[in-house]
Amino acid sequence: MKNDVSIGLLGLGVVGSGVIKLIENHRKELVHQVGCDVNIKRVLIRDPEKIRNVQLDQTLLTTDPDEVLKNPEIDVIVEVMGGTEQARHYILEAFQAKKHVITANKDLIALYGPELEDAASRNQCDLFYEASVAGGIPILRGLSDGLVSDRIHQVMGIVNGTTNYILTKMNEEGTTYEDALKKAQELGFAEADPTADVEGLDAARKMAILSRLAFSTDIELEDVEVNGISNLTLSDLQYGKQLGYTMKLIGFANCHNQNVEVSVQPTFLSNEHPLAAVKNEYNAVYVNGEAVGETMFYGPGAGSLPTATAVMSDVINVIKNMRLGVNGRQFIKPRFKSVITPPDQRFSQHYLRLDVRDEAGALSAISHLFNEMDISFERVLQIPSSKSNLAEIIFVTHRTSLEKFEKAMFELERLNVVESIHSSYRVEGDVEE
Template sequence: MEKQLQIGILGFGTVGSGVLRILKHHEPKLNQMTGVSLKVKKVLVRDILKNRGTIADGIELTLDADEIVNDPEIDIIVEVMGSIDQAKKYIEKALIAGKHVVTANKDLMALHGNELVALAKENRCDLYYEASVAGGIPILRTIVDSLASDEIQKVFGIVNGTTNFILSKMTNEGKSYDQALKEAQELGFAESDPTNDVDGIDAARKMVILTRLAFGMNVEVDQIETKGIRDLQQEDIEIADKLGYKIKLIGSAIQIKNKVSVDVGPILVPINHPLASVQNENNAIFVVGAAVGETMYYGPGAGELPTANSVVSDVITVAKNIRLGTSGNVFSSYQHETKLARDTEVNNKYYIAIEMQDKTGQFLALTKLFSQFDIGFDQIIQQPLSSDMAKVVIVTHKINKAQQKEMVSALKEVNEMNLLVCFKVMEGK
């Protein structure tokens, strides 16, 4: 007789209902693929009386997570509730109780992933989290499985759909940041408090996970230089376009001499680069390997069914491991001593926008300031702002991060010059 595996789901929001929908609608296929029967027994909800239609038929709803975590008949816990502290507590209880865990919780895995991985190993339980990065794109499994034999050199791309939606609206429709954010909120792409998205925090947490799996290095969120898009002006998007670039919020992790440099921020992407054409809420991630070269993974970074699909893929893996007696796996056991690249080892071109008085000698003073730090100009644009003020945009030659920081610090000390933004510029393909 076919073995039955019982599943408990923590959370019945967008992703939770999507997981249940896929498990029910694709049941014959999933049973055939895993060799077992997958059944959802209990789901944690906030409101038992809410009408959920036929999707909840035959499933026990509960307000108490412990009823799921402590149920001896439940084999797999799916955590899609979205908090950090509560979710961590329930996952710890589940692992200690010998239950396998699948989570979509990027914040939890970025901040506490190492200790949860250790706890899973200790209790010989599976812990998978494909859906925590890039929604429906199977990027983590690709890095860990498909590219396991390669030496990954760089992982970079658009890993936050909210900011990409906002930047798409600003670029394609000429909307201001505030107008684009309002539309994103109305369509449900942005929260009422968009801080995590627009300040780059969400992207930085995803880069923690990608860096851990790609390079075996445990970089903390506060070690990632993170900039958001709040300061971005429509003018910058227009100037970037004239220079042949689109502005995107990019997360980047690069290996430099057995060290890693990780950052998140707006970057000028060459107009002919595939990332420049990624629109709205979609994500796109490049992985560069020594053997395979440059590969790109594109798709929906969020949403009910794309994210739920990644969750169920993990459930399938757990079910196969249980059937084969190979449980006790995490995504990757690859570890490497964590070393951060020094600022002098990280090189980029930069886009710098400065507001300054439009008078004789000012540009000479600016040139002298840049030459102080051995920084040359690749492109320069000057636009009048008023009768006595001008906006000067400079694209530098390639410099290291130490030079860039010294220059930015010096600019802030000059009374007649106001630094507006300083963004990285991606090299052309």
């Protein structure tokens, strides 16, 4: 057995630099934990001219992938370069060279996770990706280890820091969506092109990964329904607030009788829900297990050092497995083929905001329709509209199926008294429900 372990880094951006810093700053504790030394052997970079804010022997840098992937001295590849196609290609090469792989790349795992796990397993290599979901929060290990004798029914996550920051500004300071996004960009919480974040795609990738682990199923990224926050208006957030709700972009993963529903959508959360208190750029994942009940893991979802701690926890696990000679055994074949939950089996509360003609009998006509469809209300709020002859009515339904609710929306649009359906959002009620 070698008495040190060598790491090859693919990429030297924000997370890569964090990994190097942590190894330097914690070498003593690392050796104590794993019983051998840990070294960075080679670092693949794109641009050798770029000035980098990290202390590193410059001779370790290379632009030639083979010097990392085919280097016989390297035991573990840490992929922090981002992107999907090239990263996938490099990682498959690494497995062929019998190297263990750690990645922080959610896009890659969401798209190619099962394929990469197969390749790892065939080569008796480890593949870990704790950093790919919710940065510094040890949620993947929490799901696969800590709650192993339980049956998880639901995972709800605030897994995108950018949108949570924007929504916090809108909720608490009444900032418009546009201004909040600009502020997030100034602070580095949002990219110049924020599409992947604000349209929910980033969250969808993380939810695909979380639901695979939580339910041990084979959910694909394309199975995840996605709605973003770019159309949210301050007025909806404020009405929600009046009714005791906080607007959050929530990733849902529900599993009942092998029916799986995974979605990302703007949601009015009851203020009593533990996720409602998760603010700014923080992430949190709420897990509901049959035995354990409600648990929540909270922490930073991104950032150089937080994400690097997750990478390092994977590094330590790989090294422990190497010393025990048990690499490549963590993969669990999906327990079942997932069936996407049909709309008549999807239950939740709904917020519905209507523009109605301000005339006698309007509320009565609408109530009658809902009553006929067997949908009842928890709350109703009527407000005079700024437009003449119109009023706004906001309904919060009791739990009902998505199918019923969509049918009601269809019928509502045909009612004379309804001018238009302004908006509708999912509502997650008190945690007792």
